[in-house]
Amino acid sequence: MSNIKSSKKHAIQSKKNNQFNKSRKSLLRTLIKKVDIAIIQKNKILAQESWKILQPILDRFATKKIIHKNKASRCKSRLYLKIKKIP
Template structure:
């Protein structure tokens, strides 16, 4: 348990950041799920549009420190390859 005022403040800050990061991660997952669903439906135009919407969201996650850069790049690469294969 935090005893010093500084440690108590850090605990409060960590709690706040955790909530914000959880919301960001959830938002990213939602966009990725939309791409997955579009791929499953077999509609390439819909999948391409969903992927185009998901890319900035993934990169925003990298900028905000929620995802590692290589993780986001890997996800984008694999999804774009799957969308391309639909055609």
Template sequence: MANTEQSKKRARQSEARYAVNKSRRSRIRTFLRKVEEAIASGNGEAAAAALKAAQPELARGVTKGVLHKNTVARKMSRLSSRVKAVVKA
């Protein structure tokens, strides 16, 4: 349990950041799910549009410190190659 004023404040700040980050992570996962669903349906145009909408959200996750830079780069790369395959087919 926090005893000093500063440690109490840090605990409050930590809870607030946790809520913001949780919301941000959830939003990113929703965008990723939309891309996955579009790929699964085989609709190339919808998949490309969903990926285009998801990319800024992923990048924002990096700048806000929610996700690691390389994790996002890997996800974008793999998703874009899968979308490209669906569009080609």
């Protein structure tokens, strides 16, 4: 731990932000799994509904730099193509 007041404050903020981002990433992984499960079950309607929930969240997290913008784009692209292939 540092001795400088601003450095101490930064360490506390960093810890708080880390915890917040960790919960957001967990939420994101859960939503991606829901879409994947619907794809595996070949349930196109459920996959599309889950996709509609997931897509704006991916964009929001990329904007707030919780995840990288390329990761969000790659994830959206891959899931959308999988949903499209469901008969």
